[in-house]
Amino acid sequence: MSMQPQSIPPVPPDTEAVARAAFPKGNIYVLLRDNLGSIYADEMFTALFSKRGQPAESPWRLALISIMQFVENLSDRQAADAVRSRIDWKYALSLPLTDPGFDFSILSEFRQRLISADAEQLLLDKLLERLRDLGLLKRERQRTDSTHVIAAVRHLNRLETLGETLRAALNSLATVAPDWLMSHLHYDWFDRYSRRIENYRLPKLDSEREALGNLIGKDGFALLNAIYATVAPEWLRQIKAVEILRQVWVQQFYAPGEDGEVQWRKTKDMPPSTITIHSPYDVEAHYSNKRSVDWVGYKTHVTETCGEDCPHLITQVYTTLSTVTDDAAVEPIHQGLEEKSLLPNEHLMDTGYVTAEHFVNSRTQYDVEIIGPVRSDPSWQARNHPKFAADQFKFDWDNQVATCPMGQQSVTWLPEIDKRGQPIIDIRFPTAACRACRVRRRCTRSKKDPRGLTIRAQAFHTALQTRRQSQETPEFLHQYHQRAGIEATLSQGTRRTCLRRSRYRGLAKTHLQHILIATALNFLRLDAWFNEVPIAKTRISRFKQLQPKPA
Ligand code: SF4
Incomplete structure (x- = not known):
């Protein structure tokens, strides 16, 4: 695909006339187009496309569509349909009424291009740049909190992980080396690995489950031995699913005994959850737990402004493996904000983020004062x-x-x-x-x-x-009180979009999803700001309101 940057055309008169008639009281996309213009331009995405080949759909439109898709939590097909059928989308995209739209698969291809060119951050940063120019984003107070993100793969138990990993390797080999596989497989593998390995189909008795696990273990070793035999083609070992099979077998078993029986790793010899593979379909999704939540997937850290006289805007999303602790995210968050010239004066964070090193280093390196309680002395x-x-x-x-x-x-x-x-x-x-x-x-x-x-x-x-x-003084508590608002942002991200559930597999795509969500939430906030909708206050129950204030 090639791309010749085109200037942004004005909204066609017919489209504008119909949009104004259809939305006399305004509409989020009409409002944002009128106030912010097109936000993106083709020139921003030249690194994503080659100079030769079939002309691509305008990337400024694809960027905008990708965000509008998350404003309404639409699938790719629904977003492509909206481009074809909705007047407000056509208005934002400067499309004539007769525009036939495009195939939905272009959206996924565009996301892949963004990731390959390491350009996903552009989508949020260009909006923030525009808002700073308009005076809607200032260097002020910001707040950060994290939330869990469930991976886009099934949560598997140990037996399911083994069975699915072997099944994934067999499927890959059946695709790229069917003849080699036919000459090395055992015919009873068709019975065991033709269908998805699901817990409800597995035996219920512990002894039978263990016997099945041993059988799967033996099958895996048999396949790996055949692949790693000197006569086997070298390239078989480069197949991704085969490498995952090897890693999972190393993580789950010791080398087989002399009698050929498999030996399960004891819990004390199992690898830490930072590297344990839970699913062959997303090897970066690890098990973690935070307070009462257990999950397999990722973690995302959301940072937003919380000043009085500007809309509350998300300035940064930082997605990590689920096993990365909150305090390890402080430095990359500040680095990211510094690159965008968006470092706050004061940064509100909860105890999980705050360490003595961050207090000192944030002040000396970034001129940022961290407002957050530290853990009490554990002695x-x-x-x-x-x-x-x-x-x-x-x-x-x-x-x-x-x-x-x-x-x-x-x-x-x-x-x-x-x-x-x-x-x-x-x-x-x-x-x-x-x-x-x-x-x-x-x-x-x-x-x-x-x-x-x-x-x-x-x-x-x-x-x-x-x-x-x-940190126990009323002055500190008053200052820190504002941090709680970030919980509402995480809640909005979860209710309006899919912040806590990844649509895609892998850390890079999950991070891109979070950038799209952050930009989409900023769209919603700007819509509320331009419509002068006041920022909601924290709700206090009727009963709590009756409580007398301390003298
Ligand atoms: S035990 Fe030793 S350090 Fe502790 S108070 Fe007594 S003299 Fe001081």
Whole structure:
């Protein structure tokens, strides 16, 4: 496919006349076209197309259609039908009334081109650029939260994963090497792997399930041995489904014993969930859990503005594997916002994101103040007041000496690096003084050893202690209160579109889906802003409203 950039044509007069008559009170797409213009231009997408070949559909239109599709949560077929049949869509796309539209498969091809050219971020960024030029987006306060995203594949149990992985490999081999497969398969495989492996078809008794698992394991090893035999063609090993079969068998079994029987891996020898494959159809979808939610899929972090005098707009979506912790997302989020010149002054985040390192690094590297509570001190002393936790000690950083609540000075001060690569300081107090101490039980549980203390490096320790002291004050709670609004955004994304359920397989396509959703939600918010619909306040129940305010 080739593309010669075309200038954006004006809305044809017939289309405009019919649209104005059909929507005398306005319409989201008519309104956005009138206020923002076409947003995208063909020149933005030249990297996606070659210079030769059949001319492609205008990419500025495909970009807009891809977003409008998510405004209404439409499938590709429904979106292509809307282009053909709806006057508001034709208005936004500058299409004449007689335009016949295009085949729906063009949309999926366009998404693939965006991913291949690493250009998916353009869809959100170009809208944000336009809004900043119009003064609707300012450097101000933003907030971030994450939510789970269920993968577009079935959730499989261990037996189903094995059976489906072997079935997927057989299907791939049947497509690319049918003759080779026919000369190496066992005829009873037709009975076992011709249909989807589904739990309700599997035996109910544990002993029978184990026997079936052993059988599937043996079949897998037999197939892998044939593929990895020296006489087998080399290219068979390059088939993606075969490589997945090899990986799953390594993850689930030890090497077979001398008697040829399969040996299941014990739980302690299983790989961590960050690499365990749950489905051969989406190997990046991993198991995870957060509070009461268990899922196989991904995680997405949504960041939006929350100022008073501008619409609340999503500025960044960052999709990760489900096993990536929230605090690991802070740095990439700030990096992404910096690249767009959209870093906030203040960034509201919950405890999962906030660490001492982020407090300090965000301030020094990005000039961003993180507003969020930190985890309380996990030591038993902090949980059992009035014991002596780290905040009861004084630290002389210049002379590298700590003083305990009884006035005793430390004898060792060792800078070290913890397992996360962060600088820490290991402190010890004198053995004799601690053994003789009359309040020893408030300080250490050891019968003989002196008090030991591990603290962060000065900047991080100070930031942590300062936040722990301030996070219970009414001023902080008032400031942090605004973070809760991001929950409503996640809820809107879930209700209006499919934020928590991936339509596509793989991390890259799921991330693209989230960019489309974020841009679509911004469309909805702009529509509300231009129509002067006030931002909804947090609902308070009738009963709660009766509660007297504290004096
Ligand atoms: S046990 Fe040792 S460190 Fe703790 S208060 Fe007593 S003297 Fe100080």
